[in-house]
Amino acid sequence: MKKSKGQPIKQIEFLLKGDKWTLDIISHSKFAKLLEERNPETLAYTEFHKRRIVATDKHILEESTIMHELVHAYVGHLCLDAATMLKPEVLEEIYCELFTYNYKAMISNLKEIKRKLK
Numbered sequence: 344m345k346k347s348k349g350q351p352i353k354q355i356e357f358l359l360k361g362d363k364w365t366l367d368i369i370s371h372s373k374f375a376k377l378l379e380e381r382n383p384e385t386l387a388y389t390e391f392h393k394r395r396i397v398a399t400d401k402h403i404l405e406e407s408t409i410m411h412e413l414v415h416a417y418v419g420h421l422c423l424d425a426a427t428m429l430k431p432e433v434l435e436e437i438y439c440e441l442f443t444y445n446y447k448a449m450i451s452n453l454k455e456i457k458r459k460l461k
């Protein structure tokens with residue numbers, strides 16, 4: 344991809360649950376502006392409805408950071424936004440089921456992203 348103003352420094356495409364997602368690595372100055380109310384220490388964040396993960400170019404993108412954002416993406420598919428009254432034990436079961444049925448796909452996404460980052 345040609346690097347120009349407003350474009351990510353690097354963009355990686357991957358499929359997640361049948362949708363085309365991107366991981367966009369952008370300059371830290373642009374990233375910092377987009378953080379808004381998020382923790383300023385944030386290295387990456389996930390925009391589920393845009394099907395994209397955004398990361399700063401300030402740091403090497405660690406495997407744990409990629410996986411953390413992939414989990415956000417998969418959790419987004421649970422559509423829990425409206426479920427504010429879930430008991431912790433119910434939420435725990437939901438997450439256990441999420442990982443049981445998606446861990447292979449998550450690892451596959453992680454490997455693909457790491458390979459494309461090289």
Ligand SMILES: [Zn+2]
Pocket residue numbers: 411415
């Ligand atoms: Zn997070």
